[in-house]
Amino acid sequence: MKSLAELQAIRDKAKQQMNMRGEQPDAIRVLVGMATCGIAAGAKPVLNAFVEEAAKRNLQNVIITQTGCIGICQFEPVVEIEIPGQDKVTYVKMTPEKAVRIVNDHLVNNNVVTEYTIGANS
C-alpha cells in the first residue's frame, strides 16, 4: 500500500536532486491542446504518450502541460513545442505514435518532424 511515509522519502530524495538541478529557465515546453475539441479528438492518450516517453528517456528539462483551444479545432489534437530561443512548432492531428517520434527526433535530437507540422498538413 502506498503510504504518506513513502511520500516523505520521495520528498527528501527529490529535494537533494533539485538542489543540484536548480531552476529551469531553459526548459522545453510541450503544450497539448486540451479543450473540448482536443479531448474529443484524442488529446489525452497523446499527452500520456509524451509523459511516458519523456519519463522513459529521463528528460528532466521537459515540461508537459495542457493548453486551451487555439481556434484550429479541425486540426486537433494539436501540440505546440516551445524550445527557448527557437520558433514555436505546431504539430497537428497528433497520435500517441507521433508523440513518441516527436520526443525522440525533436526534443532529444532537435530535428523538427516537418511532416507532422501544421505547415505540411493544411
Added chain:
Amino acid sequence: MRELSLNVMDIVQNSVTAKATFIEIIVKEITNDSLLSINDSLLSIIIKDNGCGMSEKQLKNVTDPFFTTRTTRSVGLGIPLFKMEAEQTGGSFSIDSEIGLGTTLKANFVTSHLDMTPLGNINSTVSILIRCNPDIDFLYRRSIDDKSFDLDTKELRQVLGNDVPLNSSEVMQWIDEYLKEQTQNLIGGKDNNEIIG
C-alpha cells in the same frame, strides 16, 4: 465523448479558467439503494470549485452550445455534451454558481441504460489534472455505496513541503500507484474500466 472521464477533464478546465484554487471531483456509485431496481446502479459525478463563479445570465446560458465566453470561436460544447450524456441515460444534470464563491456541477447517470457512456479511466484524468495544474489543490473522492477513498493534494502538499512540486515525476508516480491501488481495493480487484465499462 467516448468516456465520461474525458468530460470530467474538460469540465474541470472551466474551473481552472475560473481561477479556482481548490477543485473537488467526486465520483459516487450507488448500487444498493432501495429506490433502484435489481441490477441497476446510479453514478453521480460532482465537480465543485471555488473559482470566480458565474452571473445569473451566464448560468442560464451555460447549457446552450452557442454560448461561450471565449473569443477564439463561437461555440462552447463542454457543458452541453456532459448534460446530454447524463440525460440520455434517464439521469439528470444541474449546475449552481455564485459570483465570487464558485461553481458546483452535478450529473447523475443510470448506468444500466443502453446510452450510458462508460466512465473510462478516471484515474488518468485526475493524474493529468494534477500534473498540469500543480498550483491548484484537488480533492478526488471515489465511492461505491459506503466504501470510499480520497486523494487530497492538500494532504500531499503538507508532506512534501514547498520545495517539491506535486508534478515532479517521483510524486506523480506515487499518485498514479496510489490511485490504482485504492481503486482496485474499492472495486474488489477489478480494473477501473471493468466495473462500468
